[in-house]
Amino acid sequence: MPRFEFLHNGRERVAIPAVPRLAITLVALERSSLSRAELAAHLWPEVPERQRARRLRTLLWRINRLLPDTPVLKVSEGHVILVEQSEDIDLHAAWDLAQALVRQAISKQEVLNSPPERWAPLKSIVLDGESDEQSFSVQQEWNHLRLLALDSLSQMLLAGERILLAIEMAESAIKVDPLSESPYRTITSAFIHRSDNATAWRVYQDYSKFVEAELGLMPSFEYQDIVSRMKA
Template structure:
């Protein structure tokens, strides 16, 4: 049985929202115009069953009810024709996604929550690669923006959770990679930067840790006029760490550097 990176069967009807819209019937991608894709996205994001009246009001708020109804009928017919009526279930009152359609967003949210709840652990970078993906990149619809923000919060928390787990296990490279990925989701979130700095410190690389702190502090001051928390600052409570990190590397005995000999005080 062929499966994709989310463990979903590739012989089913599949919708991809991350990072962009794609529709697959079995192993064939179905091209869709932006208008058709917008209709499908609206149906998925509104939930299990959406009234036709709500759909047309959301998609064409400036049209009269009769014109909106006509436009919706046309798009629903075109979607049905393009997908052999396998994607949507349509009645005179409601529109919903067919029960056997797989949506990558739904599966990604489920996996992320399992990771946060320690029901699943990712040990291979490929296993958490889906957490790097933005939801419908470039779409500016209000509902999409709202759902993107929700997904971003979940994936950032999941990446931070993974980073902490990797840190506890002494897997510093994995901790650095996941913490860095989390920081790209929300550059103002302190947790990811703090974990990143801690991982560098535990690798006996205070210079890199200090650069993370300085860069984050400058960003925070510029954007919202705040300082990093005391927990973050206390990572560098040993003045020798700060001093060493800001100095150029000095010559040391073979196999030993001045940075490696620095004592690091952690939170």
């Protein structure tokens, strides 16, 4: 999931050149289909429409010659779609998992009963090494969504006394956005739960110094209250 990877027959990795790779990525991320005009506009925004259409015809021909026995994209009623089913796209599964956590569509009991490996996709970046505008937009959206999902997940794990895993997921959220306070609160609360007040206080102090240096702010009253109750 971190990088674009095309697997032939689900096993053999196939190297895809940059422009065909972007076209396949754009269609794959759309889940259903993308009109020929939309795809061409994404690929060559500065090129006149008629020239874009000619380029797209050539590109689709090139893509479907990468694997002569296995077409990758097909055109149907003016729309470009993947030949393979979208279940083969791991980003879709990760996206659905993150959204389910954010919507609280996964029960606390299911979270507690799930193996840690289930949450591994939430710790992963996407489309690493891709520098086009569309990939950057997907990266930004994914990071925002997985930050919320990791935060929600860590809180449910903490409430279910899965302390170490809660800390791990909160630390993963911090890697996404080091300025987000909520994961630090979860980690502080987790160490308090373990009666490790010294580490809890250090986590709070580290965040307090960091957010003051970066933003000129103090931790929220909610975070301060957690620490004050620990010291009492």
